[in-house]
Amino acid sequence: MDEKKITVKSPANIAFIKYWGQKDEKEIIPYNDSFSMNLSHCFTMVTVELQEDAVIQELYIKDYKSTVFERSTGESLKRVIDFYSKVRSLLDAKAVFGFRIYSENSFPKKAGIASSASFFSGLTRAFLKGFGMELPERQISILARLSGSGSACRSIPDGFCWWKKGKNSATSYAETIAPPDFWALRDIVLILSSREKTVSSQEGHRYAKTSPFFFPRLKGIARRTESIRRAFFRKDLEEFGAILEQETISLHTVMMTQSPPLYYWSGKTIETIKKIVQFRKKGIPHYFTIDAGENIHIICEKKDEKRIAEYYKNQPEVEEILINYPVVGSRILS
Numbered sequence: 001m002d003e004k005k006i007t008v009k010s011p012a013n014i015a016f017i018k019y020w021g022q023k024d025e026k027e028i029i030p031y032n033d034s035f036s037m038n039l040s041h042c043f044t045m046v047t048v049e050l051q052e053d054a055v056i057q058e059l060y061i062k063d064y065k066s067t068v069f070e071r072s073t074g075e076s077l078k079r080v081i082d083f084y085s086k087v088r089s090l091l092d093a094k095a096v097f098g099f100r101i102y103s104e105n106s107f108p109k110k111a112g113i114a115s116s117a118s119f120f121s122g123l124t125r126a127f128l129k130g131f132g133m134e135l136p137e138r139q140i141s142i143l144a145r146l147s148g149s150g151s152a153c154r155s156i157p158d159g160f161c162w163w164k165k166g167k168n169s170a171t172s173y174a175e176t177i178a179p180p181d182f183w184a185l186r187d188i189v190l191i192l193s194s195r196e197k198t199v200s201s202q203e204g205h206r207y208a209k210t211s212p213f214f215f216p217r218l219k220g221i222a223r224r225t226e227s228i229r230r231a232f233f234r235k236d237l238e239e240f241g242a243i244l245e246q247e248t249i250s251l252h253t254v255m256m257t258q259s260p261p262l263y264y265w266s267g268k269t270i271e272t273i274k275k276i277v278q279f280r281k282k283g284i285p286h287y288f289t290i291d292a293g294e295n296i297h298i299i300c301e302k303k304d305e306k307r308i309a310e311y312y313k314n315q316p317e318v319e320e321i322l323i324n325y326p327v328v329g330s331r332i333l334s
């Protein structure tokens, strides 16, 4: 095999209805559908250099704002190697290749902005290309789900994506429900801290069921999912935002009450939530959502983006803001 280099650009996504807990831990089948938007300015560039020598299996990461790639070992590398073997065996691929992977983020990793979704969705496309396989988008989404970062399946299709929980591996995948230009929403990420979380979402999912609120959450989620979908297609931000915030609180109630508990929020998170509730009263509609980290995503419309960004940029607890609009899913660039 000639040495080949594949570069993929893959977006992170923000979930409006969240995936938390796995019905089938091996196949990464969720308990509920989830719904998200791909982010324009939070993405990972994944470059895979295929090596003839199959023994070479290396991972290099350039952190946000860093200028150098650093070699990664331990758990991160293990996940990549396991995923390579999984893709190869699922595809029944005859080819073998070694790899040097270079991953570069446009945002802080492991801070509640879905860096594993952007990385693994990109890696899925790169490995497929490496094996010389072209698959329908649905199959690619299924493979990305099996990376271990289930939400990676939502970074494969374009725009606003729906992950159907499905009944088994073949029926659990994400697809576009509306293209990026359907609604000019913005996700203004408020970076309160770029420090890395100590417990990954992968580990968090495992203990979700230990929360006494896990099954009550699932009871309410079908109704919330249906209502947010309707509000989305009506572009009713007020209704959409109210459900978005309920969903966020529901998720974090489970996280904080599972065993061991996960306290992703910091003092700055709660302080900022209160500011959002206050500032909204000035008649500027914007709503919060939070994934597995302390940073806050503000969802608003394009017309209010500047005022909102200006206000939060100047708050002392906000280190930085990243403004995102909806975009296409992961793409091979070269």
Ligand code: PMV
Residues within 6 Å of the ligand: 014, 015, 017, 018, 019, 020, 034, 114, 116, 117, 148, 149, 150, 151, 152, 201, 202, 205, 291, 292
């Ligand atoms: O896909 P994972 O294992 O990285 O878990 C994602 C979990 C949340 O970000 C909290 C929710 C979601 O649906 O994105």
